[in-house]
Amino acid sequence: MTALHFPLLAVIALAFACASAAIIIGYLIVRPELRRAAKIWLLFGLGVFPLGVAFTGNIQGFEATKKRQFCGSCHVMVPHASDSDATDSSSLSSRHGRNKLFGDENCYGCHADYGMFGTVVTKLGGMRHVWLYYTEYRTVSIAQAKETIHLLKSYPNDNCMQCHSTEVKLWKEQSDHKATLDDVRGGRVSCASAGCHGYAHPNFRPLEPVATRASNGEPDGGRAP
Amino acid sequence: MKPRTASRLIGVCCLLTLIALALMAWSLFDPTPIPIIATMSLGQVVGTVSLGLFGYVVMADLRAQIARRPRGISHPPSDRVSSG
Numbered sequence: 001m002t003a004l005h006f007p008l009l010a011v012i013a014l015a016f017a018c019a020s021a022a023i024i025i026g027y028l029i030v031r032p033e034l035r036r037a038a039k040i041w042l043l044f045g046l047g048v049f050p051l052g053v054a055f056t057g058n059i060q061g062f063e064a065t066k067k068r069q070f071c072g073s074c075h076v077m078v079p080h081a082s083d084s085d086a087t088d089s090s091s092l093s094s095r096h097g098r099n100k101l102f103g104d105e106n107c108y109g110c111h112a113d114y115g116m117f118g119t120v121v122t123k124l125g126g127m128r129h130v131w132l133y134y135t136e137y138r139t140v141s142i143a144q145a146k147e148t149i150h151l152l153k154s155y156p157n158d159n160c161m162q163c164h165s166t167e168v169k170l171w172k173e174q175s176d177h178k179a180t181l182d183d184v185r186g187g188r189v190s191c192a193s194a195g196c197h198g199y200a201h202p203n204f205r206p207l208e209p210v211a212t213r214a215s216n217g218e219p220d221g222g223r224a225p
Numbered sequence: 226m227k228p229r230t231a232s233r234l235i236g237v238c239c240l241l242t243l244i245a246l247a248l249m250a251w252s253l254f255d256p257t258p259i260p261i262i263a264t265m266s267l268g269q270v271v272g273t274v275s276l277g278l279f280g281y282v283v284m285a286d287l288r289a290q291i292a293r294r295p296r297g298i299s300h301p302p303s304d305r306v307s308s309g
Contacts, residue, residue, distance in 0.1 A: 010253045017246045024239045034231055039283055042235065046242050046279045050249075050272045057249045061264055064256035073257040130258045 009063070013056040020049035065126065066108040068097065074133050076145035080201045081107070092192055092200040101163075110159055110200070146203045155200070157184055160191045226285040238279045245272035 023045030032038045072081025084093040097106040112122045183189040192200045248268030252260040
């Protein structure tokens, strides 16, 4: 179980849950006749308050899924999350984690898909990760995970360009940027590659063809999260 | 619907809601993938079933009350205002 630091939404959800439980338990103990007053109380206990729990709990759940702590709760992600959390690391993920804009939501900040349906697409991708974890990777050791887990597809520069627009004069004046401008914007040269800003995570492995990974006998044919 | 049946169904609603509340509160204490998925799927399905059952009992009770009323009288006698 993780640390019990309750955000406001969680407190509200718990308050609704307690109120609902109190009404229900009270009803079960007293067992009054089902008249109007009892029905109104039960409407709150079985309907209004549980809906409040569901509503606030959902929002809190979505917020929780953005946290680095959540991403690191699957053991194979521990090396990535720990490095991201380390104040002395110079990896891209850690540097972004130290930025207040990203903070403890830096995994989500960088990996969330951009665009109108970005959140939905990201959550669907996250469900796929959970499925793969519980069906393929739950028993894989961290050492093996470091060797076998890859990105499904190249990391899109569009995600970097949400903040680094590539339009600022200072950025354009940098000779490497100037030489690769079209390739960077077109996604043909990755910002997070060995020749540019380095890999985002210290134990990151560059993308390899799926067929190569499958032939190496990796779980899921190497189509890991 | 007989009062005893209604009371029994309400009891089932209460138990289902308590289970739903426990499932929905689980992710607040343990925000990891399985509790959050359980909260957003199973917890809410159980809660919705419970609320639906409660609605059914209330509607059935209401129908029975209407059926018991004498024809031509729109309000129960206790609601009438005395003219004297």
